[in-house]
Amino acid sequence: MKSAATVDLMNRVAQTDKTFKKIDGQWVGKCLICNGRLSFRISDGFGANIEHIFPRVLGGTDALENLALTHPACNGEKGRHWDAPRQRRAPERNLAYLEMVKRFQERRQERWRNPEI
Numbered sequence: 564m565k566s567a568a569t570v571d572l573m574n575r576v577a578q579t580d581k582t583f584k585k586i587d588g589q590w591v592g593k594c595l596i597c598n599g600r601l602s603f604r605i606s607d608g609f610g611a612n613i614e615h616i617f618p619r620v621l622g623g624t625d626a627l628e629n630l631a632l633t634h635p636a637c638n639g640e641k642g643r644h645w646d647a648p649r650q651r652r653a654p655e656r657n658l659a660y661l662e663m664v665k666r667f668q669e670r671r672q673e674r675w676r677n678p679e680i
């Protein structure tokens with residue numbers, strides 16, 4: 564189960580991502596990583612995970628611009644196979660990783676909308 568703080572943060576990320584709409588108690592939009600359809604319950608966040616685009620292990624923050632909503636599987640894949648420092652010992656692998664992070668940052672920016680106050 565997700566904490567109330569996490570669920571609140573997920574709702575704020577959805578509000579600032581223009582692919583997301585509220586439909587029948589859910590947020591429905593697109594996964595930042597695979598671009599596939601993604602939905603989660605507004606009440607408890609079930610169905611999606613928060614992704615730190617620039618990961619916390621490298622100093623990424625909880626700023627809304629650095630957060631995105633993803634399928635749990637996509638988030639797990641990036642965390643295990645890319646974010647972990649041991650995965651990026653080879654310089655070319657690290658370069659490919661940084662390019663991937665940059666693409667996700669750009670995608671988040673393209674989808675950005677200002678939250679309603």
Ligand SMILES: [Zn+2]
Pocket residue numbers: 594595596597598599633634637
């Ligand atoms: Zn996905």
